[in-house]
Amino acid sequence: MVNVPEKRNKAVAIFSLILSILYFFFGSLEITFWLGFDVTYLSPVTIYSDAFAGFTLIVTSLIFAAGFINLWRNEVRGYSYVLVGLFVASVLGILQFLILVANWTERYVLLNEDFADWTWIDDFRAVIPLWIMSLPLIVPLRSLKMRRV
Amino acid sequence: MMLRTVSPLKVKVALAGNPNVGKSVVFNNLTGARQHVGNWPGVTVEKKEGLCTFEDAKIEVVDLPGIYSLTANSIDEIIARNYIVEEAPDIVVDIVDASNLERNLYLTLQLLELGANVIILLNMMDLAEEKGFKIDTKKLEKLIGVPVVPSVAPKRIGMNELCQKIVETKKKSLTYKKIFKYSKDLEEGIERVRYVLEQYEELSKYNLRWLAIKLLEDDDEVKKLIVKSISNYNAIFSEVEKIKSELEKKYDDLIVAFADERYRIISQIVSQVVTKVQVEEPTLTSMLDEVFTHKYLGIPIFLTLMWAVFQFTFTVAAPISDLFDMIFSSLAEIASTNIKPTWLGSLIGEGIIGGLGFVFVFAPNIFFMFLALSILEDSGYLARAAFNMDKIMYKLGLHGKSFIPLLLGFGCNVPAIMSTRTIDNENDRLITILVNPLMSCSARLPVYVLFAGIFFSAYAGNVIFSMYLLGIVLAVLIALILRKTLFPGRPSYFVMEMPPYMVPTLRSIVVHTWERGSMFIKKAGTIIIAGLVAIWALSNIPYGAPIEESLVGQFGKLLEPIFAPFGWDWRIAVALFFGFIAKEIVIGSLAILYGTGEETLYGPISNALTPLSAYALMAFVLIYVPCIATVGIIKQETGSWKWTLFAIAYELILAYLVAGFIILIGHLIGLA
Numbered sequence: 001m002v003n004v005p006e007k008r009n010k011a012v013a014i015f016s017l018i019l020s021i022l023y024f025f026f027g028s029l030e031i032t033f034w035l036g037f038d039v040t041y042l043s044p045v046t047i048y049s050d051a052f053a054g055f056t057l058i059v060t061s062l063i064f065a066a067g068f069i070n071l072w073r074n075e076v077r078g079y080s081y082v083l084v085g086l087f088v089a090s091v092l093g094i095l096q097f098l099i100l101v102a103n104w105t106e107r108y109v110l111l112n113e114d115f116a117d118w119t120w121i122d123d124f125r126a127v128i129p130l131w132i133m134s135l136p137l138i139v140p141l142r143s144l145k146m147r148r149v
Numbered sequence: 150m151m152l153r154t155v156s157p158l159k160v161k162v163a164l165a166g167n168p169n170v171g172k173s174v175v176f177n178n179l180t181g182a183r184q185h186v187g188n189w190p191g192v193t194v195e196k197k198e199g200l201c202t203f204e205d206a207k208i209e210v211v212d213l214p215g216i217y218s219l220t221a222n223s224i225d226e227i228i229a230r231n232y233i234v235e236e237a238p239d240i241v242v243d244i245v246d247a248s249n250l251e252r253n254l255y256l257t258l259q260l261l262e263l264g265a266n267v268i269i270l271l272n273m274m275d276l277a278e279e280k281g282f283k284i285d286t287k288k289l290e291k292l293i294g295v296p297v298v299p300s301v302a303p304k305r306i307g308m309n310e311l312c313q314k315i316v317e318t319k320k321k322s323l324t325y326k327k328i329f330k331y332s333k334d335l336e337e338g339i340e341r342v343r344y345v346l347e348q349y350e351e352l353s354k355y356n357l358r359w360l361a362i363k364l365l366e367d368d369d370e371v372k373k374l375i376v377k378s379i380s381n382y383n384a385i386f387s388e389v390e391k392i393k394s395e396l397e398k399k400y401d402d403l404i405v406a407f408a409d410e411r412y413r414i415i416s417q418i419v420s421q422v423v424t425k426v427q428v429e430e431p432t433l434t435s436m437l438d439e440v441f442t443h444k445y446l447g448i449p450i451f452l453t454l455m456w457a458v459f460q461f462t463f464t465v466a467a468p469i470s471d472l473f474d475m476i477f478s479s480l481a482e483i484a485s486t487n488i489k490p491t492w493l494g495s496l497i498g499e500g501i502i503g504g505l506g507f508v509f510v511f512a513p514n515i516f517f518m519f520l521a522l523s524i525l526e527d528s529g530y531l532a533r534a535a536f537n538m539d540k541i542m543y544k545l546g547l548h549g550k551s552f553i554p555l556l557l558g559f560g561c562n563v564p565a566i567m568s569t570r571t572i573d574n575e576n577d578r579l580i581t582i583l584v585n586p587l588m589s590c591s592a593r594l595p596v597y598v599l600f601a602g603i604f605f606s607a608y609a610g611n612v613i614f615s616m617y618l619l620g621i622v623l624a625v626l627i628a629l630i631l632r633k634t635l636f637p638g639r640p641s642y643f644v645m646e647m648p649p650y651m652v653p654t655l656r657s658i659v660v661h662t663w664e665r666g667s668m669f670i671k672k673a674g675t676i677i678i679a680g681l682v683a684i685w686a687l688s689n690i691p692y693g694a695p696i697e698e699s700l701v702g703q704f705g706k707l708l709e710p711i712f713a714p715f716g717w718d719w720r721i722a723v724a725l726f727f728g729f730i731a732k733e734i735v736i737g738s739l740a741i742l743y744g745t746g747e748e749t750l751y752g753p754i755s756n757a758l759t760p761l762s763a764y765a766l767m768a769f770v771l772i773y774v775p776c777i778a779t780v781g782i783i784k785q786e787t788g789s790w791k792w793t794l795f796a797i798a799y800e801l802i803l804a805y806l807v808a809g810f811i812i813l814i815g816h817l818i819g820l821a
Binding site: 048051052053056059063066076080081083084091092098101105106109110112114144 | 431435436437439440441446449450453456460461464465466467468471472475606607608610611614
């Protein structure tokens with residue numbers, strides 16, 4: 001692997017740690033809510049009682065955590081975790097955005113009665129802002145000049 | 150590609166190559182939409198043919214199965230070489246992965262040995278470059294004696310040059326047939342066998358040098374060919390045995406000796422044409438593999454991506470499904486009210502359009518699922534998923550190679566069961582076939598979508614995902630039981646190649662999605678519509694009588710006591726019975742039995758079932774007898790009625806037990 005300045009590794013490591021904590025926080029909220037404890041007041045965005053979604057947030061958190069640990073030790077392979085973390089965060093964020101668009105279509109285009117009370121806030125779940133927050137990671141990843149194979 | 154209508158020159162071209170060299174992309178680039186998919190004669194391995202018009206020539210392209218060599222070890226290899234020997238295509242385009250030249254040239258050498266007129270398409274030149282390989286294609290052309298066309302198939306680079314070379318070869322009747330010489334002893338042996346074969350006129354149409362090598366390699370298929378062609382075949386075999394035993398004094402194993410010699414030749418060629426440039430940058434593939442195949446994170450990431458696939462399948466596709474529903478409901482209503490006589494209006498409106506509509510509204514879900522799976526497959530991720538699962542599969546008594554057939558089962562169990570042919574060990578293969586129907590195929594998806602939508606609307610995606618997980622868990626448990634009881638022993642070890650990660654091309658994703666999704670449309674237009682019309686007819690005999698008194702009603706009443714403990718009425722019993730033809734019929738028949746239209750189906754179903762009994766019903770549909778096509782393929786692949794009936798019986802019993810267990814647990818924890 002190429003040599004990356006230690007300062008940059010530390011900066012990316014801290015950013016990964018912040019993302020890891022946030023993903024863990026929101027993942028835990030969804031799982032806690034699913035277990036029957038109403039913790040929605042703790043969140044600024046919509047929280048569902050959804051164990052599977054909570055699990056996916058925890059997985060993303062763990063990937064970023066692994067990125068943090070490696071980069072903090074100045075091990076460049078930490079970027080692998082940052083890359084996959086960004087990828088999984090993007091999959092989840094884009095998926096939720098598509099769900100928002102689909103439900104918007106149901107409400108305003110198809111005039112589906114089941115969606116009469118729907119507002120975009122209902123589908124603005126944590127994965128969307130967290131995905132947008134993770135996008136700056138593209139900058140250090142691009143500077144790695146990766147080859148495909 | 151230049152397209153013209155008149156084309157007097159006809160060229161027959163076969164595409165050969167190792168798996169994962171971009172053969173399908175090349176085939177799609179050449180043929181576009183003009184493709185035909187069928188089966189190779191006598192077997193159920195898919196055969197793709199297509200047509201490409203270039204300048205004044207019509208090029209017929211046949212896509213041979215992906216193979217590593219031309220031995221007779223697998224059905225794919227036999228198909229490929231039989232095609233080249235028997236059909237004698239004008240040209241064999243050997244697609245070679247430039248980033249993995251040494252391994253790929255093994256097949257090239259065997260193709261040349263077979264006497265094929267070969268053109269090499271040196272694909273993935275961009276990857277080779279990124280790996281730091283510099284390939285002197287001119288020198289390669291000179292050393293190997295056949296034209297070499299560099300290419301990057303996903304970007305369509307090299308396609309025109311390939312067509313140009315094909316047409317030029319045909320027009321000028323050029324032949325590229327280079328003979329590579331083995332060691333002196335082997336060459337002497339080949340010549341002696343060849344001399345023996347030359348005595349027989351019947352063999353003159355074959356490449357005798359190739360036949361000689363294959364006989365020395367003890368190739369069963371070539372021996373069969375000799376037996377078929379020559380009455381006095383024993384004379385040949387005894388001569389060959391004599392020559393072989395002489396050679397075996399020097400070489401312990403002649404198959405290994407020939408393979409070593411081929412690799413010696415390849416290594417000489419590669420050392421002269423490839424130079425490696427040192428590069429320091431990390432590779433995308435190694436970086437992604439570090440995490441995707443991670444000991445602890447690999448499987449959770451796989452589950453996360455699969456969860457995303459099912460959310461995408463259910464929620465994002467929902468508006469399109471709803472739009473289809475509106476269209477079909479309106480059409481059914483128009484037909485029912487306007488077509489006379491009344492019974493005909495009812496047949497067309499409620500029976501055909503209504504029933505079919507209830508199947509077609511799920512087409513977007515099915516297409517979305519295949520779209521997501523195609524992206525994962527074409528990107529190279531699914532191979533990593535198989536790698537991650539191998540260790541678990543092995544511990545659970547399944548072979549690592551079983552993962553791909555099981556995963557394919559999410560699409561359709563028929564091709565999935567066919568794909569178990571790649572598993573060499575018979576016990577491993579039988580276990581994989583028997584548990585494959587437990588993998589939830591796309592035909593079951595409409596049932597889940599309907600019931601999850603009615604009873605678990607906010608968490609429908611999760612409920613559907615849980616069905617897929619239940620299928621996987623049951624498949625693993627049954628495999629474990631089968632391994633411990635009927636098929637004792639350990640599964641054999643698994644070796645697989647990891648293709649580099651790629652950004653899938655839009656074209657290949659669309660083609661893959663359409664190929665798989667269109668099967669659903671075809672089925673809906675044939676077997677499903679026939680089944681639904683039959684149910685409509687049975688539900689209208691005697692005409693005008695209440696449905697409970699119709700033939701289907703009486704039959705349902707007979708079945709009803711079996712499912713009464715689960716709270717399912719006679720209509721559900723009938724739907725499950727007809728679901729044996731194809732699982733999609735379950736929904737269509739419910740639509741007929743309850744009456745068409747969303748209001749008339751959603752209402753009665755939500756009255757007839759509780760969320761608990763609906764969940765149990767979804768589990769039953771997941772597990773109970775596979776459709777008639779799957780039963781047929783189990784019979785074909787196991788060659789045994791015993792195993793076919795076993796599969797049907799154990800799945801019926803298991804479905805009943807699991808549904809009962811769900812109801813019981815639900816009652817115990819107060820969910821009823």
